[in-house]
Amino acid sequence: MSGTLTIDGKTIPFAEGQSVIEAARCAGIYIPHLCHRPGYAPHGSCKLCTVFVNGRKTSACTFPAAANQNVVSDTPELKQDRLRLTQMLFVEGNHFCPSCEKSGNCQLQGVAYHLRMLDNHYPHFYPQREVDASHPDILLDHNRCIFCNLCVRASRDKDGKNVFAIAGRGINKRLIVNSASGKLKDSAISVEDEATRVCPTGAILIKRSGYQLPIGQRLYDQHQISEVALSMQDDHEQ
């Protein structure tokens, strides 16, 4: 099935199997998101992509596009929701951008700039989670994890390794590593894995590659997040 739908009053085509966010992306319309990535199974955890479809709020990344849908994404209410959700992510972890190697290349920070976030609004949780520096090439800082599940999906679906999983509930939710010790050094991960490159924050970093690209020349220093997101390609389109 394919056809057209409208998003913020603009008529766009969609293809069989596309979600609302993917139909929008292919038509050059950016819907803010963190846990979605073209070519990956949808996850629906960050809720930044929430839009109205025929008057009902839903996640654009999990909702199938269908003929004659009326999608509304660009409203002050939805922008405010996205801002508050992003602020919640910032206080829930330790996102101290000035000391993070991912600053300027970080999607969470890029979305915050896009949403004109100026403060964190909520009190900080200051979690004291582990930093797993056991692997010779890869660093895992749990304090920056936003539980987007992208490393889980990358390791399972792209690398065929199942190195990561998300365990626990509520505020005790955590990313776990599939190895006898629970440490990255004893897992099957390698620096070539897709799972090492897909993290939207500074939670998974490749060692000894830090600060090679100077501040000012990093991805989101040079490009709007909307531009970067719209230029991403699905595996099927490459």
Ligand code: SF4
């Ligand atoms: S480590 Fe990164 S990719 Fe994995 S769940 Fe956390 S934020 Fe997402």
Ligand code: FES
């Ligand atoms: S991008 Fe849709 S819920 Fe995260």
